[in-house]
Amino acid sequence: MAEEGIAKGSIEGLVAMLRAAGDPTRLRLLLLLREAELAVSELIEIVGQSQPRVSRHLKLLGEAGLLERFKEGSWVFYRAADRGKGAELGRRALLCSQRETRLQAALILGNLEDSSKETIKALSDAVLLDPDGDARALAAKAFIKIRKPEVIPVLIRSLKEDPFEPARANAAWALGDIGGAQALQPLRDALKDPDTWVRLRAVSGLKRLKAKAAVPDLIEHLADTNQMVRERAREALKDITGQDKGEDPAAWKR
Numbered sequence: 001m002a003e004e005g006i007a008k009g010s011i012e013g014l015v016a017m018l019r020a021a022g023d024p025t026r027l028r029l030l031l032l033l034r035e036a037e038l039a040v041s042e043l044i045e046i047v048g049q050s051q052p053r054v055s056r057h058l059k060l061l062g063e064a065g066l067l068e069r070f071k072e073g074s075w076v077f078y079r080a081a082d083r084g085k086g087a088e089l090g091r092r093a094l095l096c097s098q099r100e101t102r103l104q105a106a107l108i109l110g111n112l113e114d115s116s117k118e119t120i121k122a123l124s125d126a127v128l129l130d131p132d133g134d135a136r137a138l139a140a141k142a143f144i145k146i147r148k149p150e151v152i153p154v155l156i157r158s159l160k161e162d163p164f165e166p167a168r169a170n171a172a173w174a175l176g177d178i179g180g181a182q183a184l185q186p187l188r189d190a191l192k193d194p195d196t197w198v199r200l201r202a203v204s205g206l207k208r209l210k211a212k213a214a215v216p217d218l219i220e221h222l223a224d225t226n227q228m229v230r231e232r233a234r235e236a237l238k239d240i241t242g243q244d245k246g247e248d249p250a251a252w253k254r
Contacts, residue, residue, distance in 0.1 A: 025049065026057045030066055031111060034080040037070075043078070087114035091122040094130075094139075102126070102135045110142030120146065124154045127171070133164030140170035147178045156186045165195040172198055176205020184211055191217050196226045203229060207236035215240060219252045 025047060032038065032046060044054050058078055061067040068081050090112065093105030106126060109119055123146070126139035140158055143151050155178075158171035172190050175183040183205065190202035191214075203221060206214040218240075221233040230247070237252065238244045245251040 023057070025053075026061055027111065029054075029057055030061060030080060033067060033078055037077045037079040039075055039077050087112050087116065087119050090114075091119060094122050094126050099132050099135065102130065102132065103138055106135060106138035106142055110138070110145050113145045115146050115148055120148055120151060124151060127154050127158050127167075133162075133167055136162060136164060137166040137170050140167055140174055143174040144170070144177050147174075149178060149180055149182075152178060152180065152182045156182070159186055159190055159198075165198060168193065168195065169197040169201045172201035172205055176201065176208045179209055184209060184213065187211075188214050188217050191221060196229060199224065199226070199229050200232055203232045203236050207232070207239050210240050212240060219249050222247055222249045222252065 028047060029043060032043065038046075040051065040054060040058065043058070044051055047054060049057075058067060058069075062069060062078075066081055067078050069076060069078055071077070087109060090105045090109040093101050094109075096102055096105070106123070109123060112119075123139045123142050127136055127143075130136050130139065136158070140155065143155060152175065155171040155175045159168050159175065162168050162171065168190070172187060175187055187202045187205045187209070188211075190198055191206075193199055193202070199221070203218065206218065215237065218233045218237050222230055222237075224230045224233065234244075234247060
């Protein structure tokens with residue numbers, strides 16, 4: 001990993017963006033302003049913070065190039081800037097040698113929901129190639145919001161091969177959200193994963209897919225070693241079949 005090819009000005013802009021969007025309140029403001037153009041008074045009411053604090057958050061987001069400020073008569077409104085700029089900086093951040101920067105970049109790219117080919121390629125590379133497990137997990141999680149079928153092969157590979165359990169769990173989560181026939185068998189296979197959270201995400205994914213082919217697998221997991229998985233398997237069976245035969249696998253097999 002290196003910052004080669006990233007100009008000094010780009011690094012400074014990247015640092016400002018990560019610092020601005022890394023705060024939970026500022027991230028919430030950014031997401032709100034992606035959905036609507038709002039005045040400070042409206043934002044104060046939504047986030048429940050004082051006018052000076054909200055104004056300070058907006059100032060930092062504006063300085064990072066993530067917000068635009070404009071006037072209509074005597075009113076001042078804010079809106080999210082073109083997500084392309086933030087996405088470009090986020091993609092560059094995924095190549096940074098600093099672990100924390102890469103983690104923040106994966107989070108931001110997911111929240112921006114940028115589905116450009118460049119962002120999908122950058123996140124896919126991070127899912128498969130980043131040396132840090134948390135970075136791979138967050139890159140996979142970004143695809144829960146960027147639901148593009150072309151990333152399914154990447155997620156399947158992660159689910160099958162990644163040694164880090166949270167990365168596999170997020171790959172299963174994203175596969176279930178994206179859906180499609182390609183996701184079915186990998187999610188069924190993931191029910192055999194030794195990690196509880198991977199199995200839990202796989203069951204949830206099969207429930208969203210309403211996968212009748214997975215009913216026998218889900219019945220087996222009514223006897224899973226983990227209670228959450230057992231309960232989720234029963235919920236999935238009820239949703240897929242429209243019946244509730246209880247917790248006993250034998251009742252479902254009859």
